[in-house]
Structure formats: C-alpha cells, structure tokens
Amino acid sequence: MAANGKKSDKHPPYKRSKQRERILALLRSTDTHPTANWLFGKLKKEFPNLSMGTIYRNIGILVRQGLIGRIAFGSTFDRLDANVSDHYHFICEKCNAIMDLKLPVVRDLEKQVPASEGFKVHRHAVEFYGLCPKCAKKA
Amino acid sequence: MAANGKKSDKHPPYKRSKQRERILALLRSTDTHPTANWLFGKLKKEFPNLSMGTIYRNIGILVRQGLIGRIAFGSTFDRLDANVSDHYHFICEKCNAIMDLKLPVVRDLEKQVPASEGFKVHRHAVEFYGLCPKCAKKA
C-alpha cells in the first residue's frame, strides 16, 4: 500500500507497548530515514527477543495513527516506463494506475534546494496523488 | 537500486534477442506502466517457455541502455519518517541518504493538473535527486 490515510480509520483500541514507544522515540530522534531493519538493529539490544514481526506490526500501527510516514512509491513492484523524456506522474489512490502528465517540467524548482548548503541537484521528480478521471467519476 | 543512470556504463556488447525486442515493443505500445509480471503474461503466449528471469534480465538491460525507465522510489525497502508535516525530499544518488528539505510546499503545482480532464488531486510529492553535501564534497 502507499501513503494512503484513507480507509475507514477504525483503529482497534490500541494498547501501549514498550516496543512501540521505543520505535517511535527512535524515529523521532533522527532525521535520517530509517528502515525496519535499522530499527531492529537498534532495539534488539534493548529487547533481546525482539522480532521483525513486531517491528513491522508497530510500523503499521504508527502509520495508521498518523504518527509517522512511510516513504514508498505506489506499490510493491516496479513499474516500467518507455517514456524516457522528463515528465511528472499522476498516481491514482484508488486503482493505483500511474499516468504520465503532459505538464511543463519546472526545472526552476531545483533552484530552491539550497546549493549554499552543498546540495548538487541533478534532477527532480513530482508525483501527484488523487483520483484518476475514471475513479473520480465513479466516486 | 534506484533510478541511477550513473556507474561506469560499461555495457557488455549486448546481443539482440527476440524476447528483449518484444519487451521493448510492448512497453512502447502502452502508456500504462506495466509490471514485470504483466510483461510475462503478455509474452508467454508468444514464448511458451518464457521465464521471469528473462523478463527481469532484459528490463535491467533496457534500463541500462536508457531505453526505458523504472519507476521506483529510492531503494527496495520502505523508509520511515517521523516528520509528518508536508515536505519534500532530497535523495542522494551516491549514498542513498534521504533528507527532508525545508522548502515551501508549492500547492499551486497541483493546479497544473488538468481538472478539466477529470483528475482530482489530493496531494503531491517532490523528490530531488543529486549529491548530498557530504558526497558532493568528496566528488
């Protein structure tokens, strides 16, 4: 699943757990963007029997609670594109279709990244999320 | 790996193959963004013994040749983010670090997507690719 946020947010009555609290604390303590595996490494000292299942289940809960975000493109599998030219994408949150947009590519956006801080920008990508024409009609 | 394009592009002297030609043709014939599995389905009639290995190996070659693009965020695994506020990302093509940018989020970008065509935009994401300060310094 993608960053979604929709779906009748019927959380079950979450109970607190030491592990989940530590996961959240760890994520808040850093601005790198850790992976599940990194969390596991950091926490297995604290919880010697920690398991990946716990990490993933808690990540899921925290995302559902809106306390953290998950950076992942649309779905699990790679999508291919024979259109090699520069273009933006629209991703339908309903049917997961990915479509090319014929918008002008705003290279000027790249000027906003502070070169002063040492960034060297080569390119940028933009994805719009929402409902594609077909799904919008059905809504 | 991510959309990369770097790495000493020492292609071996690729030889042509019926399968690869058909894969490219298929990708060019559509503007949906097929998955490896979709290609497999379409082609197994034509090549009854086709294997997934062949699909993936050829996708890799086509990408290396710059003939197609692969849409995938940074890496294979999800990255987490405790920064829930709206922000853009910078992704280092060298060390794969993902960093939050403190740029203003340009919601006006979303107006460019032609609502006239029926798109309903909910949000958008921007990722800048290049060298992070650390890697830029070393270059």
Next chain:
DNA sequence: GTTCATGCAAATCGTTTGCACAATG
C-alpha cells in the same frame, strides 16, 4: 568458437501472517 541470452529452479530479500503465550486496560 566465443560471448551473451535463455529457461529452469533454487535462492534471496523485504515483508506478512498464524499461532500460543505474555502484557495491557
């Protein structure tokens, strides 16, 4: 003929899930 591509199967990797037991409210 040497090199690259294929098919097949096994392997890998990140993630998910079923189950019995422990912790929470």
Next chain:
DNA sequence: CATTGTGCAAACGATTTGCATGAAC
C-alpha cells in the same frame, strides 16, 4: 477477563542468480 501485543517460524511476493543449453556475432 477480554483484548491487543509479542516472539517465533513459516509463508509470501517480487526479484535475483547459478548453471547447462541455445542463439548471436
């Protein structure tokens, strides 16, 4: 005590890889 969370291990789905054979140059 009713329910949610944990650890463990097995299951999963997408992708990768080793190897013997077949096609390309």
